[in-house]
Amino acid sequence: MAGRILIVDDAPIIRLMLKDILVANGYEVVGEGSDGNEGVQKYKELKPDVVTMDITMPEKDGIQALEEILAMDEDAKVIVITAIDQREALMEAIRVGAADYIIKPFETDRVLSAIRKVFGEG
Amino acid sequence: MSDEKILSVGVGDIQVAKAPIIITTYLGSCVAVCLYAPLHKVGGVIHFMLPKAGPTHEGLILKKEKYADTGIPELLRQLKNVFKLEKDAFVAKIFGGANVVKSVSRQFGQENVEAAGEIIKRLRMNILASHTGGEKGYKIMFDLNTGKVNCTVFGGPPIEY
Amino acid sequence: MEKDSKISKAVELIAQLSVDRASQVLSKLIRSGARITLERAYMTDISEATAKINAQENQAEVIGSMVDMMGDAPFKFLFYADAPSCLILTDLILQREVGLTKEFNIYVRSTIQEIGNIMASAVCNVFASDFEIAMKPTPPKVVHDFLGTVFQEFVMGTAAERDEVMIIESRFYIVRYDVKCTIYILPFPGSDKTINYICNTRLKGE
Numbered sequence: 001m002a003g004r005i006l007i008v009d010d011a012p013i014i015r016l017m018l019k020d021i022l023v024a025n026g027y028e029v030v031g032e033g034s035d036g037n038e039g040v041q042k043y044k045e046l047k048p049d050v051v052t053m054d055i056t057m058p059e060k061d062g063i064q065a066l067e068e069i070l071a072m073d074e075d076a077k078v079i080v081i082t083a084i085d086q087r088e089a090l091m092e093a094i095r096v097g098a099a100d101y102i103i104k105p106f107e108t109d110r111v112l113s114a115i116r117k118v119f120g121e122g
Numbered sequence: 123m124s125d126e127k128i129l130s131v132g133v134g135d136i137q138v139a140k141a142p143i144i145i146t147t148y149l150g151s152c153v154a155v156c157l158y159a160p161l162h163k164v165g166g167v168i169h170f171m172l173p174k175a176g177p178t179h180e181g182l183i184l185k186k187e188k189y190a191d192t193g194i195p196e197l198l199r200q201l202k203n204v205f206k207l208e209k210d211a212f213v214a215k216i217f218g219g220a221n222v223v224k225s226v227s228r229q230f231g232q233e234n235v236e237a238a239g240e241i242i243k244r245l246r247m248n249i250l251a252s253h254t255g256g257e258k259g260y261k262i263m264f265d266l267n268t269g270k271v272n273c274t275v276f277g278g279p280p281i282e283y
Numbered sequence: 284m285e286k287d288s289k290i291s292k293a294v295e296l297i298a299q300l301s302v303d304r305a306s307q308v309l310s311k312l313i314r315s316g317a318r319i320t321l322e323r324a325y326m327t328d329i330s331e332a333t334a335k336i337n338a339q340e341n342q343a344e345v346i347g348s349m350v351d352m353m354g355d356a357p358f359k360f361l362f363y364a365d366a367p368s369c370l371i372l373t374d375l376i377l378q379r380e381v382g383l384t385k386e387f388n389i390y391v392r393s394t395i396q397e398i399g400n401i402m403a404s405a406v407c408n409v410f411a412s413d414f415e416i417a418m419k420p421t422p423p424k425v426v427h428d429f430l431g432t433v434f435q436e437f438v439m440g441t442a443a444e445r446d447e448v449m450i451i452e453s454r455f456y457i458v459r460y461d462v463k464c465t466i467y468i469l470p471f472p473g474s475d476k477t478i479n480y481i482c483n484t485r486l487k488g489e
Contacts, residue, residue: 010396011393011396011397012389012390012393013373013376013377013390013393013394013396013397014393016377016390017376017377020377056400056404056419056420056421056422057422058422082404083308083400083401083404083405083420084404084407084419084420085404085405085408086407086408086411086412086417087411088411088417089417089419104312104397104401104404105308105311105312105401130334130335130337130338131334131337132329132330132331132332132333132334132335132336133329133333133435133438133439133442134329134330134442134446135330135333135334146337146338147337147431148336148337148429148430148431148432148435149431149432149435150428150432150433150435150436150439151436151439152435171435171439171442171443172443178443178444178445178472179444179472180444180472182444184443184445184446185330185446188442188443220432222426222432222436223349223424223426224424230439258428258432259429259431259432259433260432261431276344276428276429276432
């Protein structure tokens with residue numbers, strides 16, 4: 001049974017692209033957030049199985065949002081999606097507790113393999 | 123219009139000319155003050171970006187045309203220099219000062235509009251027309267043959283002032 | 284090599300690497316080749332540069348994405364395309380038939396927003412990988428307006444600090460769809476130290 005996913009990104013086009021990929025592959029997109037604050041709020045309300053989280057966002061960035069979500073729920077599964085392809089930044093995301101990261105611009109296969117890995121699917 | 127030469131004004135810039143020239147510029151948070159001497163068909167435009175002159179963070183002094191308080195008097199000085207006319211010969215029109223990039227915390231557009239108004243008033247000059255504010259850019263074309271300013275706010279129709 | 288000439292070389296190097304990387308990510312994002320048709324770095328008086336842009340008659344309506352690249356070498360980044368090109372870019376990003384997007388809706392704006400974000404991030408990544416200078420982008424600001432208005436809002440912060448600036452300009456052409464887009468990269472005052480650092484490390488032997 002495919003899982004419930006919350007998409008957090010300040011760009012509506014990215015949210016649409018991710019939603020198209022996920023829904024086409026049997027996942028349920030339970031909500032969307034356009035900044036870190038909304039991401040944290042929607043996580044609290046919706047309790048998704050997985051979150052995809054942009055890093056560079058207004059109001060609150062993805063790393064702060066990730067920290068707050070993990071403080072609420074240490075088992076939260078958050079995949080960071082970012083255009084910042086810099087070792088230190090990505091290692092920081094993993095250190096804070098991201099389950100995985102995807103670099104923009106992303107391919108469908110990469111998104112699906114990250115989602116499946118987090119769900120423990122083959 | 124096809125016989126007139128078009129002079130473009132950039133940010134922190136002044137252009138003075140006589141008919142049949144058209145002076146043009148585009149504005150965002152910057153303000154353009156257009157001065158016109160109707161009896162002589164001469165005029166000028168200053169396109170300034172900040173209300174008040176002062177040194178930069180690195181202590182540099184930049185060109186006076188960038189600021190309302192130094193730039194508007196400089197426009198008058200250039201008009202006097204070139205055309206031998208005092209400020210009483212001119213009327214003013216003011217345009218621009220929009221808040222185009224909404225996330226910027228300081229409202230430079232509004233400050234620029236207020237500064238332009240105060241300085242023109244302090245110089246005891248007439249403001250014949252103005253169109254300022256909003257959230258979209260301005261295109262202005264100042265026809266020195268007629269003194270009219272054709273002003274288009276982005277997304278809207280051209281209006282003559 | 285004279286100091287000024289070394290600084291020009293450093294900026295040219297930044298320009299070349301940044302534009303190459305930006306072009307690669309743009310091509311990957313839209314799944315179509317984006318050819319670099321112009322790439323130059325030059326000193327210019329801001330008044331003259333903006334006057335030149337303002338002199339273009341019947342000026343295009345553009346959508347621009349402005350990003351501040353923050354770190355030890357602060358730069359400002361602008362990506363823009365004219366209105367019809369923005370509609371095409373939206374269809375390309377969504378992998379839809381070109382011509383389907385007809386309205387300037389939130390998806391068109393956020394297409395330009397995200398292209399700006401991804402290309403600016405690519406330039407930040409160049410600083411990190413090639414010059415070991417950590418840089419990160421801020422969330423983009425999107426403006427849909429006259430080209431002259433967009434450009435002057437872009438240069439405003441730098442114009443408040445300098446009369447003359449070094450600017451990197453590049454144009455891309457997506458041949459298959461006749462789409463032209465432009466980027467500007469503007470070193471913000473404060474990045475001089477970093478440009479000198481690049482001079483002294485990467486151009487040591489010259």
